[in-house]
Amino acid sequence: MAHPERPGGRRAGLYARRPDIFPRKIDGRFRRLKWAIMVITLAIYYVTPWLRWNRGPYAPDQAVLVDLAHRRFYFFSIEIWPHEFYYVAGLLVMAGVGLFLVTSTVGRAWCGYACPQTVWTDLFLHIERFVDGDRNAQIRLRKAPFGPGKIARRAVKHGAWLLVGMITGGAWIFYFADAPALARSLFDGTSPRIAYATIGVLTFTTYVLGGLMREQVCIYMCPWPRIQGAMLDERSLTVTYKDWRGEPRSHGVKRAEAGTEKVGDCIDCMACVQVCPTGIDIRNGPQLACITCALCIDACDQIMAKIGRPRGLIDYATLEDCKQEAAGAPPVPIRRTLLRGRTFLYFGLWGAVGLAMTFALGARTRLDLQVAHDRNPLWVRLSDGSLRNAYTVKLRNMEARPRDVSLSIEGLPGGVMWDSMSGEAGAGRTLRLTIAPDQVEQHRLYVRAPGEGGAKEPFVFVVRALDDEPASDREETRFDRPEAGQ
Amino acid sequence: MIDRPEDATTTPSTGHEWDGIRELDTPLPRWWLWVFYATIVFAAGYCVVYPAIPLLNSATRGTSGWTSRGQLATDMAAAEATRAKVTAALATTPIEQVDPKSPLMAAAIEGGRAAFRVHCVQCHGSGAAGSVGYPNLNDDDWLWGGNLATIHRTILHGVRQPGDAETRASLMPAFGRDGILNPAQISDVVSYIRLISQQDGPSAAASRGQVLFAENCSACHGAEGKGSREFGAPNLTDKIWLYGGDRDALTATVTTARAGVMPAWGQRLDAATINMLAAYVHSLGGGEQ
Ligand code: SF4
Numbered sequence A: 001m002a003h004p005e006r007p008g009g010r011r012a013g014l015y016a017r018r019p020d021i022f023p024r025k026i027d028g029r030f031r032r033l034k035w036a037i038m039v040i041t042l043a044i045y046y047v048t049p050w051l052r053w054n055r056g057p058y059a060p061d062q063a064v065l066v067d068l069a070h071r072r073f074y075f076f077s078i079e080i081w082p083h084e085f086y087y088v089a090g091l092l093v094m095a096g097v098g099l100f101l102v103t104s105t106v107g108r109a110w111c112g113y114a115c116p117q118t119v120w121t122d123l124f125l126h127i128e129r130f131v132d133g134d135r136n137a138q139i140r141l142r143k144a145p146f147g148p149g150k151i152a153r154r155a156v157k158h159g160a161w162l163l164v165g166m167i168t169g170g171a172w173i174f175y176f177a178d179a180p181a182l183a184r185s186l187f188d189g190t191s192p193r194i195a196y197a198t199i200g201v202l203t204f205t206t207y208v209l210g211g212l213m214r215e216q217v218c219i220y221m222c223p224w225p226r227i228q229g230a231m232l233d234e235r236s237l238t239v240t241y242k243d244w245r246g247e248p249r250s251h252g253v254k255r256a257e258a259g260t261e262k263v264g265d266c267i268d269c270m271a272c273v274q275v276c277p278t279g280i281d282i283r284n285g286p287q288l289a290c291i292t293c294a295l296c297i298d299a300c301d302q303i304m305a306k307i308g309r310p311r312g313l314i315d316y317a318t319l320e321d322c323k324q325e326a327a328g329a330p331p332v333p334i335r336r337t338l339l340r341g342r343t344f345l346y347f348g349l350w351g352a353v354g355l356a357m358t359f360a361l362g363a364r365t366r367l368d369l370q371v372a373h374d375r376n377p378l379w380v381r382l383s384d385g386s387l388r389n390a391y392t393v394k395l396r397n398m399e400a401r402p403r404d405v406s407l408s409i410e411g412l413p414g415g416v417m418w419d420s421m422s423g424e425a426g427a428g429r430t431l432r433l434t435i436a437p438d439q440v441e442q443h444r445l446y447v448r449a450p451g452e453g454g455a456k457e458p459f460v461f462v463v464r465a466l467d468d469e470p471a472s473d474r475e476e477t478r479f480d481r482p483e484a485g486q
Numbered sequence B: 001m002i003d004r005p006e007d008a009t010t011t012p013s014t015g016h017e018w019d020g021i022r023e024l025d026t027p028l029p030r031w032w033l034w035v036f037y038a039t040i041v042f043a044a045g046y047c048v049v050y051p052a053i054p055l056l057n058s059a060t061r062g063t064s065g066w067t068s069r070g071q072l073a074t075d076m077a078a079a080e081a082t083r084a085k086v087t088a089a090l091a092t093t094p095i096e097q098v099d100p101k102s103p104l105m106a107a108a109i110e111g112g113r114a115a116f117r118v119h120c121v122q123c124h125g126s127g128a129a130g131s132v133g134y135p136n137l138n139d140d141d142w143l144w145g146g147n148l149a150t151i152h153r154t155i156l157h158g159v160r161q162p163g164d165a166e167t168r169a170s171l172m173p174a175f176g177r178d179g180i181l182n183p184a185q186i187s188d189v190v191s192y193i194r195l196i197s198q199q200d201g202p203s204a205a206a207s208r209g210q211v212l213f214a215e216n217c218s219a220c221h222g223a224e225g226k227g228s229r230e231f232g233a234p235n236l237t238d239k240i241w242l243y244g245g246d247r248d249a250l251t252a253t254v255t256t257a258r259a260g261v262m263p264a265w266g267q268r269l270d271a272a273t274i275n276m277l278a279a280y281v282h283s284l285g286g287g288e289q
């Protein structure tokens, strides 16, 4: 197919090799922030499953545990049952709105600092630097022919990456089982096969995504940068090259110092490009591939310090401020850009969901009852002319201790009930039961009532805890009788 | 600010433009292409190994010999194997000797529920509530007995089945059709039955009917009309009527008699299944000890 226009005259092929990227080591305020965040996030990830939390003898003592087999999610003092999945949905809503909130205040900070893809890629880059040396050494090694030395270095590097991948996958499975027990069984080879398979898969994905794919995940695979494109506006913080200050570029410090022609602050040293983990040139303008890791700011600040110019030729700034600054206004303090309507709106939403969930969590009852009326048959006529209906009653004891409860019927004059397992001899209007800790118990109950009465007579099942901690739940249902003529 | 949108990525544009938004001509990464080729290779291999290409009346077989029917057979065999212990236990233990609170009984009831859906719902209904002429199995009224052993026997040998010596059999005379009672007498008997079932009050007809009942009916239905499970003769004093308790239905019943039938399931189903069915029917709410 013929393409009508090709600006720049460059012919793009249908596919292209990934350009090699060898990000140079850099130090600076943002790099140090990244270190701190990396340590914190990795520590959270690796340490969390090992935290203990005492829940008594009937529940696991792991602080954070996704117990798939028993379908429970433990998070410190909170225990979530499958039917309470809306809490997880609420958390996801909060995470989503939280991302919007972060974007409207500090732009793609998630991408630049906290995203697992970024954190692990960063970790892998450090390993690479540790083994192969910094940028120039890496480039030399890349060009060098394969020999014992190169092969050894490559083996060490990929081996280290795989090891990190394995530890990553290894930590993941501890969230799904008792960590100390699983760790022991992992080493003596008695863990379930799924544990080893999960480690294997995660080793592979971590190695591929963090070691081989890196920035390509952000550029080609991740939906977030696309969403960001729609989320960012002229008042969002982005990493920006202040071209009105930097242009025209001078090539080399000397010429800038000579002062013969009017030149900008950018000396075209390419430091910002060399440190960039996604291999782009921020001076071309804001772009999708920029994850706003701010390493180019650190790089440029170093150069500016060396040539005695003020820092911040590349800096966090909003497009709006850039326009004002370009027109001669002084730089706007970042604090000001944080306070705006959108931010407050997102924060309000985020806080509202959080508060609602906290409230719901505090108010939820840990004893609950669900009644399903048998529909086939709706009623059964007995020899003495009375009628019998059947109900499936689910009693949920969400506490980690056995509970004595009473189950009674309210309303339905003349009605008595009995458990299908114990027989009609034990019929009455109240049954006493003990529900096992952390269990749902299902009872099929028969209720017998006089044959005369409303065709759909409402009444209520009530469950009450008989121990010293009051808890109860009730559900209205109905007693069916034949319609006239049946 | 530099205003060079396509320059920011240094990727050429295709020249397509909508409302000032230009489409970039970003080349695919090369590895992506290799992944694409790999999927093609995989697909080719898949077509060789698995049945894949449709022919006129069939499809290619694939070198692995895998078929969906074969898979089903394997899965069914596996399911059967996991059930084998329960089935074996139920095939050899009389159902009335199984502990009612044991897991084996629970398994029997569930198995019976499934078997009932296949073999019994046609007459007894999906809720086992029966209909006119087909007994409701949920209630506490049993023609032939409601404990596990008698229910089991009824299912095993059926009702009025030729070819089964132990089948439940009894025959009510067709009092009207065979000329044993005349229509007026039948009307009197019906009045008496309506009296003992507390549907009508005392009357002269009922008193006449009482005499006729004692002579003709009490041998099977008992002196008080409470029925006899030995003969499968229903209790006439309760509120449950298999063929209806109003005058018309009762008159028809006495005139032409009733004789329901049920297959002798022993001729069709294995011992375990019959035990399961008995357990299920017994669990429906009316089961007796
Ligand atoms: S683009 Fe996606 S994968 Fe990359 S840093 Fe941002 S969120 Fe993470």
Ligand code: SF4
Residues within 6 Å of the ligand: A239, A272, A275, A276, A277, A278, A279, A280, A281, A282, A289, A290, A291, A292, A293, A294, A295, A296, A297
């Ligand atoms: S351009 Fe700068 S901020 Fe953006 S990814 Fe590269 S180094 Fe990070």
